[in-house]
Amino acid sequence: MLIKEIRALIHKEILFEWRMKYALSGILLYLTSSVFVVYIVFELGKAPITPTTWNVLLWVVMLFVATNATAKSFIQESRERLLYYYTIASPESVMISKILFNGLLMTFLVIGGCAIFMILLGNPVQDMELFMVNLIIGAIGFAASFTMISGIASKATNSSTLMAILGFPIILPMLLLLIKVSGAAIDGLDRSVSYDELMTLAAIIIISITTSVILFPYLWRSN
Amino acid sequence: MLGIALIYYVIIAGILMDVPKLAILHETIRNLFFHVAIWFAMFILLIVSLVYSIKYLKKSHEYYDIVASEFALMGIFFGLIGITTGSVWARFTWGDWWVNDPKLNATTIALLIYLAYFVLRSSIADEQQRGRISAVYNIFSFAAAVPLIFILPRLTDSLHPGNGGNPGFSAYDLDSSLRLVFYPAVVGWTLIGVWFATLRIRTKKVRTIIEDHQAQDTFSGSTNK
Helix, strand or coil, rough: HHHHHHHHHHHHHHHHHHHHHHHHHHHHHHHHHHHHHHHHHHHCCCCCHHHHHHHHHHHHHHHHHHHHHHHHHHCCHHHHHHHHHHHHHHHHHHHHHHHHHHHHHHHHHHHHHHHCCCCCCCCCCCCHHHHHHHHHHHHHHHHHHHHHHHHCCCCCCCCCHHHHHHHHHHHHHHHHHHHHHHHHHHHHCCHHHHHHHHHHHHHHHHHHHHHHHHHHHHCCCCC | HHHHHHHHHHHHHHHHHHHHHHHCCHHHHHHHHHHHHHHHHHHHHHHHHHHHHHHHHCCHHHHHHHHHHHHHHHHHHHHHHHHHHHHHHHHHHHHCCCCCCCCHHHHHHHHHHHHHHHHHHCCCCCCHHHHHHHHHHHHHHHHHHHHHHHHHHHHHHHHHCCCCCCCCHHHHCCCCCHHHHHHHHHHHHHHHHHHHHHHHHHHHHHHHHHHHHHHHHHHHHHCCC
16 A cells, blocks of 8 residues: 555655646756866866765765755645645655655766766776665655655745755765765775765764654644 | 653753863863864754654644754754864864864864754744754754765775874773763763753753744734624
């Protein structure tokens, strides 16, 4: 029952995204232009881009893209449509489907963004597999934390500012771990170095998904 | 009943307040009773805040929300004192006011989270909604980030042995005589925090009662006309 509901809701999310192409293309354009800004700034400054800078800039761009892409999962839903969901689905399945959909969207955006980054700024990565795994874990992690934050922020008045204020401190520890693992992947260090971090990341993702699912029922009827 | 319990708190806190103050001498190790004890007290206060947030979600009683927010405020206050005392300590032991240390960064993250909690609170007008949403954020952020604040410094330390990191108790060889003062200091600071918070909670309660009375007065006044 729950799985059927979640499947239907994810199907609905994908359909919505496909029909409202302007939102998706807006995010894609945001991604491209921010990568391009990084590229232009470094070209003009004639500053050599070291692997460390490359790594950090990639994740900062991803962080901003993630805030914008996941913010709309609750903020842009109209009140009437939310009320409709309340009548037909359980809060748990709404939350899980939103997280899964955001995870998919973020994976797509992160891989796309990384491709643009590599085309414009070169590819210093030595351990490509670990790098990609880390990238996908990062995408899921962003989705797991920001979906709930988006739900919280959508209830307040200045929600787009709140999204950043509430989300950044929570995502910071995760971001540090992600940057560390991808740094190790860029330098081609032995994979055993990164196992600890990857395990911690998985644990954080599990914690934030479970707390989101537990807490969402308290949040969703409060308008 | 609550009043009696609070007075007890006040008395105990007042007595215990002397304990850390007696220990003021000119060696920086004394800062242990302030910096580290305040740090512990901050975490206890924040956990109290968390517990009351959970209580509020279970049973939305306005009192729980006030308690949660006031304890979070005291937690921030103690966090700021902790950072200041730590900064002074760092100046004399590590030679700089601010060092790029994982624990310092983690504390900054924690403070940012709780400051965001208050921004969130102030941007929601409706009281019940504010209570519920801020409680959800309090629990979510605690669950998502605070455990990491403990895990992350250890992880970095274990990967870079001897490379920075916060020298813990063992480095200063916390012997039994220091412990004798340190644990009461933790309890003392915690109780002072609780005392401050309960004072604020009580004034808030009184204020709401006064407001209710005023509202009733104006209401009855208008019906008498």
